[in-house]
Amino acid sequence: MKTLNEPISMIVWENKYRYQCGGKIVDQSVEDTWRRVARAMAGVERKPERREWQRQFYRILENFHFLPGGRILAGAGTRHKVTLFNCFVMNIASDSLTGIFDALEEGALTLQQGGGVGYDFSVLRPFGDTVKKTGIQASGPVSFMRIWDAMCGVLLSTGTRRGAMMGVLRCDHPDIEAFITAKEDPRELRHFNVSVMVSDDFMAAVKNDAEWQLVFPVETEGEAGRVVFRQWGSAPGPVPCRIYRTLRARDLWEKIIRSAYEYAEPGVLFSDTINRMNNLWYCERIAATNPCGEIPLPPYGACDLGAVNLTQFVTAPFSAGAAINWNALEETVRVATRFLDNVIEVSRYPLRAQRQQAFATRRIGLGVTGLADMLIMMGIRYGSPESLAFARDVMKRVADATWQTSIELAHEKGVFPAYARSYLQGRFVQSLDASLRAGLDKFGVRNSHHNTIAPTGTISLLANNVSNGIEPVFRAEYIRHMRMRKGDAVSFRVQDYAYYLWRSNHPETDSLPPGWMDTDTLPPAAHLQVQAAVQPHIDNAISKTINIPRHFPFEQLIDVYSQAYALGLKGCTVFRPNPVTGSVIEVPEEHCCQYDGENALQK
Template identity: 55%
Template sequence: MDQLNHLSPIAQHVWDAKYRYRRQDVVYDVQIADTWQRIAASLAAQEKDSLHWQRHFYDCLQNFKFLPGGRIQAGAGTSHQVTLFNCFVMGTIADSMEGIFNALKEGALTMQQGGGVGYDFSTLRPRGTQAYSVGSIASGPVSFMRLWDSMCATILSTGARRGAMMGTLRCDHPDIEQFIAAKQDRSQLRHFNISVLVTDDFMAAVRNDEDWPLVFPAGEHAGEVAVLLRAWPGYAHPVPCKCYKRVRARALWESIMRATYDYAEPGVLFIDRINQRNNLYYCERINSTNPCGEVPLPPYGACNLGSINLTQFVQDPFTERAQLDMAGIAAIAKTAVRLMDNVIDASHFPLASQAEQAHLARRVGLGVTGLADALMMLNIRYGSKQSLQIAQAVMQTVCHAAYQASIDIAQEKGPFPLFERDKYLAGAFIRNLPQTIREGIVRYGIRNSHLTAIAPTGTISLLANNVSSGLEPVFDSVYTRRVLGRDGDYSEYQVTDYAVAAWRKRQGDESLPPAFVNAHHVSPTDHLQMQAAIQPLVDQAISKTINVPEAYAFDAFRDLYQQAYDLGLKGCTTFRPNPVTGAVLSKVEEAQLTPHCCNLEREAD
């Protein structure tokens, strides 16, 4: 049978619209196997024994055992001048008109090549303050975010890839209250996900019910006002900051929780924890992430993503003998690390600064997808204690195999240029790795500064015949999904979850697997526990949406971000159906408004 016929209708659509290689009317990928072969050959070309690694890479890709990020699948081995990296965090925005528009231009060039972007807007002075050089009054970060939103809509107004951006702002910026409320108007900032950079000091102030100063660097006028010393983006050391006003920390926290309850944003990023646990803590400072939050990055850092499809490693599914092939998962992880390391050398980059950063750190983000389906196939209910144990065991296997693979490649090709052995080994995450891995790093170094991240895998999971996405529970057994086509128009498909379809084929009826549970029936606490179970085994971060029922009481909801902090997470995002992101738009509204980038169809791939 032709391999294309193994794809469901929506998978065929996704492959044809997003990943099938064609130039004008000439089609190069006749079937999905040609796409796998194209990717394998292109990335194996970076190796001395290219034919050997081409075979291994093809085997890794075949039957969707490993799903590289969407930009890799769309661009590797083609003549298109595109980046193979899904997303970037852009450079620090200088607080001047020239700096703002230079940053906007860099974002446009990056999105034109298919990369999503993340920006920290904390460097822009608060609205209402005077721009001394020209005597004008600043309009503030949120007003300039609208420029990026318009740019994104323009750059990506046609074609099969939706725009995605992350915007962050510090919790002590004077415009933080406006930022928190920025997306409550459903016509505003539709291409942005937004997250508040939450510090440990702020969480302590919330806990102790203290006042919280909102500040901004005083610059050359530091001697004219009372100042507080603060670490601030764009500065190597703490700088004098002017206090614009003080608010009750709990009141500000309450406004964050009320906004995310009513409008599904902002998310939170626990930025001190992100930096404290960064493997490159000794040479970089992070202030933003990629659009879906799983890869915190320094200025000009890039996402190089891929996910192991766990459904392909379940042996004897739905039986009492069902188990995961952990040895197979470890083997595919090792091959995947080499494949993704080669992406760095094979890729184009929109900006020279992005290429430099990628080659200095050689970050990769290997994760998993299909977890919820694999659990069903193992007869384990998502959210149960056993499901957390399985997830931990899988991620430990992936993590340790990935680090060992990176050591092996370093022995062959050398470590990443920013590697400083003693400082790297002193990192919080590296200290907790097995002694054998640490000894390998001492002896040979390591090829990649970071190895693991859990991405949402929205589109590539559809390509793999609708396996559950990333770490998420199954959305539903059967539902209707809208997807973009090459012409920029949407098509609707009825899709059946991968494990549900496999169960029904086995049973010959329309019943559901005994362990089936969908996202709407997993409690918010269980969502958090799943994320917390594997965060210690992920050196970067996790894209995870905490689904909250519409009827869920605010008094119960208000503690979710606090729980996330207490559980040691690096960030948190929730979604509760609401008039802005959960309403069905009318035809007139649909023509006028862009879909929110954090709904079911949000894409980073």
């Protein structure tokens, strides 16, 4: 897999990751890109060991065994003043013009250096509320999101990397209904993903068909109106909140799902699950995520991402003797863990607060990509009981190797500064094997968080179009739209990697591989089951989209988010093709077909 087989792979490298400086092409080949990145990451090691670690880092890069996040590939070892972190969660310090526009400036500086941004807009008072100091009525969170959206559009027009932003609003904020429907207008918030932060109490109200109160913090408990106490933002405990109005929880829930069905947004984040399972439960409260949802983060927290390409560890693919080279996989994970830990030292940071947060916690997000292609190469159908057991085993082995390496790094280089003995009592940490917990007890750990599942869209394209993250294969062949360096959009007809490999080895047949499964025949429940199979081994979160055909019935979707919550997932997103959102990938007209859920897994 050393070569870039697909034309789009070469285009991705040239437009996204090939180093050019002052009009001069520095990376003459993709091997030069790997050398540049490996050299930069090895530069923080002790001098006598740098050459060996450069060799090790290059080794896992050269065959696409390990795919670092796009910002790392594009920026490491260059003279560009960019961050190597894909995304950050930012902070709106106060519900005031000063707090809002300070946050806007920080977001602009971060986007300018290549980092996406996520915000909890729940701190902003609802539309129509009176601002006491001025007597002016507040315009609400959605109105201020438009300012962020315009800022992002301006930066994009100046040639900055396409900005990604996440806007989050609590399910009990008085403007939640306006937030849910904001992107129905094709002109609104085009640079934002949006998600509703849902609580355990809300899910209980949905289950019990109860009323739901929309509230907002009051400045003093003596303010007029009924008051309840709710945890809000980063506050350490419940704060007094005024009740603005009450509605039926199921009506609000259905509005969220209807909007997701029609417009692919909002997604849903389960706040209590996120905070309950947070390794740093003892020192932080999380209210937002990065733009794709795979890393829940505190204010100024950052995503340090990379993925192990599972397709490169299958031996004798498509045969009865197909197997996984577990030793090679686990060794790649160990080297990749050290690589990502080094990114924290190598990276630039747009803001001092981001640097302080990254060094205090040393979060990393090592994930996998190519799971669906791996299953196909093994002759296992995605979504089948066998695939769930296999995915669970793969993720556990990756996670265990990551944690073990982080423990060894703590012994070698020291624990992350925010580490405390309370860390050992975290729910996720308590779920680890006894041998890992013994190592934690003795040496501590280098990184507060370790594993995630990121979208890996562009880096998977670079690796000859392997399936993204833990997503199923979209189609054997499809149309992919991509934005070029100068901003123009180009469309490619591409082949899935496993399909390409199958056809290369079986040129005499037009059939699909025996283990083939794609999104056209996969019911939503199978998406959720795969996500649920790997979640227990992931201490960050999972970016996973349930792709459904245009003709999929709404009635079959209505319980999907509730099932996601019941399965202990941290979030859920659905995408159905629609004229407002458009699509990055499309089926050629001759391959369009109807959804048949009844016999999906048997096809």
